Amino acid sequence: MTSKVSRKKHLTQVGRVLATPSSGPSDLAETRIATVLGLKQFMQGPIRTLLIKGLAGTGKTTVALEILKAAGEGKGAYISSRVPKELLETHIPAMKETIDNQEFLDIRLEDATSVLDFVMQLTESKSVRTIVFDSWDGLAKELDQKERLRAEKTLMAIANNSGAQFVFVSEEPGATTIDYLVDGILEVVRVEVEDRVVREFIIDKLRGTKIPQHKYIFTLLDGKFTFFEPYTIPDYSKMRRFDRRPDIDESYSFGSGALDRLFGGMTPGSTLTIEYDETVPYPALRAIELPPIINFLLMGRSAILLPLPGANDELTNTILAKAVDAPALKDRLSILNVLRTSDVKTANLPINATPQQIHGVVTNETIRLRDKSVDKTVLLVKSVSALENLFASDLDSLLEVTSQEIITLQQSHDAHILFLAKDSPIRSRILSMSSSYAKLFVRDGTVLMFGVKPHTGIYALQHLEDPTIPSLTQLV
């Protein structure tokens, strides 16, 4: 039962909240949730009650606190049946300010009647717009089934009448009575992808709302909820000036801070293989393909590119032309599209050239460009897929020349990046020759990347700063 002392304290707190002036007109419940989840396009209908469910440690409380934060300072209340305020702030330090700015009701020792009474007081003045019950199970489990259902119906009625938004946090795995009553259900799950944690939130229900995508990736990096929209093709017209990145100790820079931090740069003589599956959009691969080339050229070095099948040569040239001055491109870059007849002719190759003949061209180009490189080093970026398509009936020869290339580049302290399709028939042999190896794939529309060799965390790839370079956000 509620002690008179604790009850009086709560009521004082409630009174303080109710006295807080309203701070903005545009905080309709539906837009608040939409802002946090980035689901504006989904929120056509009013969502008053939302259930966030998931197992322990999946991030439910952080998601709920983000929704509370979006309510606006002093316009939300957090009803905790699990932990006191101080402990919650210790668990999620990034949300301390949000917790401090909103009403916090510790109901661990309260009964359902008192809690419902608190809710009525909170919503009466209409100034508190979002109330989080964390967790609802903590309270509901004390009630029998019929009583629980009636208490839940009472809350739904209060939410609908007051205009407040109620967010229920639950660890109950199956469907419970509240699942049928609430307007929306978000499920938060934690899955493992090759020993790395990936968090997803799943929109199970959002009444009156069209849901084009049900699952999204999110991270709790720095204790904050950050969700990832599906990968969007970058707008290359917004490309900024490319700043060259100097070598990192003895290693070459990738031309991208994010890639340098992930791999520590490219060790001279090393081969990095990027494995990708068929769902990875080309611009995501381009964000790994082009920055090292641009940076090599800006550093006064040379580069050779054998593009991926389906590469847009015109766009590649436009991007390169914006980043690097024309003489450098002309003198120190060679793009050899082995799938394009004109390039094969330019290289004086027969239409049915063998892997050895292609290798010969690459070797000659390497020698030619080495002379023009400021420190005689060359970067070779090569699509294995393009060569596989060309030499499907002679993959052994392709492997042989690739192996020779790797040895040559290693001895010359050059850098080598290979793009390898996940379903490549020579995948395992290429990977065994690679000094480092990373994977790109798509999950829930988000492009994810991680290093297998060396082992790294898993990251979401976006273009937050510039369309040509990758931004990597760690999933934790």
Add this chain to the structure above:
Amino acid sequence: MNSSSLTSGTEDFAISFRIAVHAGLDKVLGQSGTAAVLSHMQMTGDLPDTAEFHKKLLALFGAQGTLSLERAIVKDLATRLKWSLEVLKIEGAFDFNATMRAVESGSRA
């Protein structure tokens, strides 16, 4: 009718009304919800007049919610006083005050 029987009739109705309010709310809101609503309305002791009760319910649950709750109360009261459930027949808008006044005057008669 003498004054003592009039008082007795009023008391009977007040007791029945209080019981019906608890029972009617309980059917919809459950024990916790009922206790919370009555506590919030500061109606744990004597119940106020029906107009004020209606107004407070309206503030908490809105028109539709209040209608459901009041109909549950009237239904319980009518059953308790062995009145016909005709009082719940919807002819035009349901008027809690008018219905309760009718039930009250009927119970005194």
